[in-house]
Structure formats: structure tokens, C-alpha cells
Amino acid sequence: MPWGEKAGKRQSGYIRVRRIPAGKFHRYANWKFKDYFTNFGITFKDLIIGNILGFFGFLGGLITCFIRLLPKKSRPNVIFLKGGYVCLPVGLVARIFKIPYIIHESDVVAGLANRILMKKAKIVTFGVPLSKETLEKHPNYVWTGIPVGPEFKSVSPSRQLSLKKAFSFNPDKPLVVITGGSQGSQNLNEATRKILPELLKITSVGLVAGRTHYEDMTDLKKYEDWDKANLESNFRMWEFNTTMDELMGAADVIVSRAGATTIAEMAALKKATILVPFEPLPGGHQVKNAERLEESEAALVVKDSEMVKHPELLLDAVRRLIRSPRLRADLADRLHEEARSDAAKHLAEIIIKEA
Secondary structure, eight states: OOEEEETTEEEETOOOOOOOOOOOOOOOTTOOTTHHHHTHHHIIIIIIIIHHHHHHHHHHHHHHHHHHHSSGGGOOSOEEEOSSTTHHHHHHHHHHTTOOEEEEEOSSSOOHHHHHHGGGOSEEEESSOOOHHHHHHOTTEEEOOOOOOTTOOOOOHHHHHHHHHHTTOOTTSOEEEEEOOSSOOHHHHHHHHHHHHHHTTTOEEEEEOOTTTGGGGGGGGGGOOEETTEEOSSEEEESOOTTHHHHHHHOSEEEEOOOHHHHHHHHHHTOEEEEOOOTTSGGGHHHHHHHHHHHTTSOEEOOHHHHHHOTHHHHHHHHHHHTOHHHHHHHHHHHHTTOOTTHHHHHHHHHHHHO
8 A cells, every 4th residue: 555644644545755866967979079179168067067066966875875775674675776866876775785676777778877787787678679689688678668648549530630620720730739748949949930831731730838938938929810719820839738648648749859758659659750859968868769760761850960950851751741641650650669558457467466
């Protein structure tokens, strides 16, 4: 039974949450030696100051985890670690106390924390399919897929039309949804600004500008024409949309970053997708996520650095999909093969069995 603390007392129905400090070590993919001097402002702020603070955060995490897990009665039967730097101190202390842990890696390329933790993990679960050779070489590797909310599922044509109407789009026109995530993407927003007049000649457009960048994009509201409750311009922009499953479900084409969870959501929705991976992220994991799907013909890819220089590349990719329903269907079918509706159940079964 889940338990926790409320008003100083343990009560059933609550899950107790205890926080630990953690530190992030900043790195940039594909930077050459000269880049650390030509980008000195970023280098000093993130790589020097950020990494000093990150080291002390990491040290604080180790100490906190050690103190909390030192009493035997406080030790769990198993620990589940879902990637990222926050998990590193927990996993390292779990090794000291010989507590088995299970980790989950969503991306094609494992992050630094997971690469360290994989060596001693009881089971390593993956969000992407694994080759037969990999599974034979590592018997503790398991493909579980990436858990997504149950609301992310394939929509019927009639449901898609009703969703378009619910968002005030013309149900008879194709719809492209462009999103850079909850915080948004400045580069995606700027590219959309430059190609929007041409996009609106062939499709409706929904732009999720993101909380961080929305205020810089308010000039695009001039394209959002309403006649009372009727949208006449076939363009809408949001700071953030709380029903992304419905908005993406209404789309014929989705333009998105290449984060693993976002890809999993689009795969579950069975949508034709244009991925715009952000290259500077550590390990280049978004680029590799996108390249794998491009190679299997499950998505189109426009790299961020190329889009910034030539926004028309994104326009050309959208045009290609809008003009070819067959290609859209093929991409959607192949991407949907990546989806695992039982991912959460599978992970839970593995954790419970180990516990």
C-alpha cells in the first residue's frame, strides 16, 4: 500500500517523497577546441562555474544518500533509476550497500550517468529496440519501450476531424503542429516565423511556442484571425497546451525535437513526423535518435543547424508530406512499430519481480 506523510502523520493513499541534491556536469556535443574560446561566455558560465556547482551538488547527493540508506530499515529491496544526472549519486551509494538497482535508458545513446551505472545494474531496460546480438551479449538487457500516458494512442479519421474542429481548425485542411516542448525552441519558432506565410498557403498550422519563448513570438498573433468564435486564418499559437495528446492527435504532420519521450508519444499516436534534433546536447543523443528513425524510414529529419541557416528546408519537408498522403501513412506506420503500449506494465513487472 502506498504511504507517506501528511500533517506529520503517515496515511494510506500517499506516496512519500524525499529529495536529494544532485549536480549536473555540463558538456557540449561536437564542440572543437577553438569553440571553448570563441564561446567563452557560455564556457565560463556553464562549463566552469556550472561544473564547480555541479560537483558540490553531486557530493551533497552522495552524502545525503549515504545517510538515508545507512540504517538497514531504510534500505529498499530494489531501486529504479530513470536516467539523468540525478540518479548517479543514488546508484553509486546503492552499490556500496549492495542494493540491486534497475535503470532505464530512453535514448539510442546512453547518457554519462547511465553509462557509469550500467556496469553494475541488475537489469538495464531500454526504450528503443535492441539487436539480437546485443541481447545475446548482455542477458540483463531488456527492451521495454518508453512509458507514455494512456491518452497517447492512435486516433481514428473521424476522431481526428472532431479534434480539428475542437481546436477551431478547418477539418477539410491538413494540419501541421510544431512544438519545441513545454519550454519551446527558439530556433524552431524563428524558422516557423520565416516560413509561416508559405505554410499557410498549403496547410493549417498550430505552434506551441513554449513558456520560455512565447513573449518573443506574440507578433505572430496577427496571423490568428477570429470572427467571434470562428478561426478564419488557420493559424493558432499557444504558450503551452495542456492537452498535447489531443492537439497532436488532430495533426496530419508533427514537427518536433527528437527527445525520446516525445518520439514515443508520436509513435503511440501513429503520426507522420519531421524531427529537428538539437545537435549541441551531450552525446548528440537527439541527433542519433533522429538518424535511427530516418534510416528505418520512420521519420523525416531536418537538422537544427541546417534549418537555422536555411528555414526553407523545413518548409520543403512539410510540403513533401502534405502533398503525399501515402508517404505520411508509411512514415506513421513505421513509427508506430516503435510504440509499446505495455511499456509501463512491463517495467513494473520487472521491478516487482526483482524486489
